[in-house]
Amino acid sequence: MIKIFGYVRESTVQQAFFGYNIEEQKRVITEYCKYHYQDYELEIFTEMGKSARSLNRPELQNLLDTVKKAKADKVVFHSLDRLTRDIKDLYMLIEFFDKNKIELVSVMESLDLSTAIGRSHVFNSGVYAQLESERTSERTIRAYKQAIVEGKYPFPRCPLGYDKIDKKLYPSEDKQQLEIINFIFSNIASNTLNYVEVSEQIKKKFNYIMKDDTVRDTVNNKLYIGVMEYRGIVNENYCEPLVSKEVFEKAIKNCKVKKKSHWRVNYLFKNKVTCGNCRCMMIQTSGKGKYKKVYPYYRCPVCKRYASEDKLLEENKVYLQKLTNEYFNDSSGLNEKKSELEKIKKKQKNLTENAKRDLIDVDTFYDVFIHYSSQIENLEDQIETINLKNSYFGNLDTNMQKEIINKYVTELQVSFSPKKYKSKLFYSY
Numbered sequence: 212m213i214k215i216f217g218y219v220r221e222s223t224v225q226q227a228f229f230g231y232n233i234e235e236q237k238r239v240i241t242e243y244c245k246y247h248y249q250d251y252e253l254e255i256f257t258e259m260g261k262s263a264r265s266l267n268r269p270e271l272q273n274l275l276d277t278v279k280k281a282k283a284d285k286v287v288f289h290s291l292d293r294l295t296r297d298i299k300d301l302y303m304l305i306e307f308f309d310k311n312k313i314e315l316v317s318v319m320e321s322l323d324l325s326t327a328i329g330r331s332h333v334f335n336s337g338v339y340a341q342l343e344s345e346r347t348s349e350r351t352i353r354a355y356k357q358a359i360v361e362g363k364y365p366f367p368r369c370p371l372g373y374d375k376i377d378k379k380l381y382p383s384e385d386k387q388q389l390e391i392i393n394f395i396f397s398n399i400a401s402n403t404l405n406y407v408e409v410s411e412q413i414k415k416k417f418n419y420i421m422k423d424d425t426v427r428d429t430v431n432n433k434l435y436i437g438v439m440e441y442r443g444i445v446n447e448n449y450c451e452p453l454v455s456k457e458v459f460e461k462a463i464k465n466c467k468v469k470k471k472s473h474w475r476v477n478y479l480f481k482n483k484v485t486c487g488n489c490r491c492m493m494i495q496t497s498g499k500g501k502y503k504k505v506y507p508y509y510r511c512p513v514c515k516r517y518a519s520e521d522k523l524l525e526e527n528k529v530y531l532q533k534l535t536n537e538y539f540n541d542s543s544g545l546n547e548k549k550s551e552l553e554k555i556k557k558k559q560k561n562l563t564e565n566a567k568r569d570l571i572d573v574d575t576f577y578d579v580f581i582h583y584s585s586q587i588e589n590l591e592d593q594i595e596t597i598n599l600k601n602s603y604f605g606n607l608d609t610n611m612q613k614e615i616i617n618k619y620v621t622e623l624q625v626s627f628s629p630k631k632y633k634s635k636l637f638y639s640y
């Protein structure tokens with residue numbers, strides 16, 4: 212009688228998306244043994260929720276110990292990627308099984324790794340690199356959509372304020388997370404703080420780092436009223452809401468209003484403002500006014516005089532609009548953005564190809580894929596704005612305002628008289 216050990220594995224992510232069902236893997240192994248052997252004993256080791264990135268998996272280690280002691284004849288598994296995704300680890304495993312005179316069989320790839328031919332096939336023909344070739348982004352998106360319809364949360368990172376239990380989201384057991392969410396929404400809804408200030412306060416109050424963009428994203432995330440949206444799919448009763456619709460809507464509205472005061476802290480005229488009295492480059496600084504609003508200023512380090520960005524913008528708005536019109540009429544900026552968009556789309560495509568060939572792990576793939584998607588969306592928005600060609604400078608987003616200023620403005624000179632100051636904008640195109 213021959214002793215056969217089977218090994219099956221699925222990670223939580225794969226289970227949800229690629230249908231690598233444990234039962235299916237077991238069935239394949241059992242059928243294979245029935246077909247190939249007559250007198251045998253089969254024992255299958257089941258690994259749940261572990262990725263193949265490392266060999267440090269309890270059931271795999273258990274298998275390695277057991278096959279050695281039990282003097283197993285064969286180890287059968289569904290496909291190579293169940294065993295490991297790392298070619299170096301595969302070498303090690305093959306060596307181990309070789310040393311213990313155990314045959315290694317991969318059913319799906321019809322490989323007998325105990326033979327030299329089987330091994331050279333794995334290492335030389337690129338079979339290994341082409342595993343899971345059916346794993347395309349299309350399939351991923353479909354699986355994501357399906358998960359969302361079913362009320363499951365398919366993404367790797369759990370949103371703040373929620374815990375993922377059995378693939379679904381529930382209000383977090385961690386009280387601090389709930390407090391932070393409440394802090395964000397209540398302060399922004401009541402207009403006490405803007406999202407930049409909320410970000411600063413979260414660090415002070417909760418010793419938790421949350422970038423201001425993340426705060427803004429949180430306020431805009433309908434998940435917190437229990438609604439999930441993903442690529443046209445909407446699940447209205449997705450999870451338990453953490454804030455009321457009323458508070459949520461107020462917060463969203465205020466977050467949009469605050470966006471304008473935020474771009475001002477970005478110093479639109481960075482490294483462009485000079486002092487007309489002493490010819491020094493003026494330094495950006497900021498002061499807090501009423502309602503904790505942040506006002507950006509430029510300061511001459513020699514003359515110790517200040518000029519407010521609001522006033523500089525107001526004084527030069529006619530010129531800035533002129534530059535904006537020029538920017539939108541000149542297609543070079545548009546072409547740059549278009550080629551950048553193509554580059555990122557290509558990167559995303561390559562990423563998908565690499566995922567198909569199993570060159571990167573699943574979690575990284577999802578994260579980077581989503582990152583590229585948001586970059587693409589952002590660029591497409593900007594291209595759309597440029598195509599409109601009738602934009603008002605004050606309505607553009609900060610990045611575009613800065614881009615226009617950086618492209619054309621050579622200097623913004625401020626001249627101080629004892630009680631007043633005046634500015635003059637120099638530009639070229």
Ligand SMILES: [Zn+2]
Nearest residue numbers: 486489511514
């Ligand atoms: Zn000066």
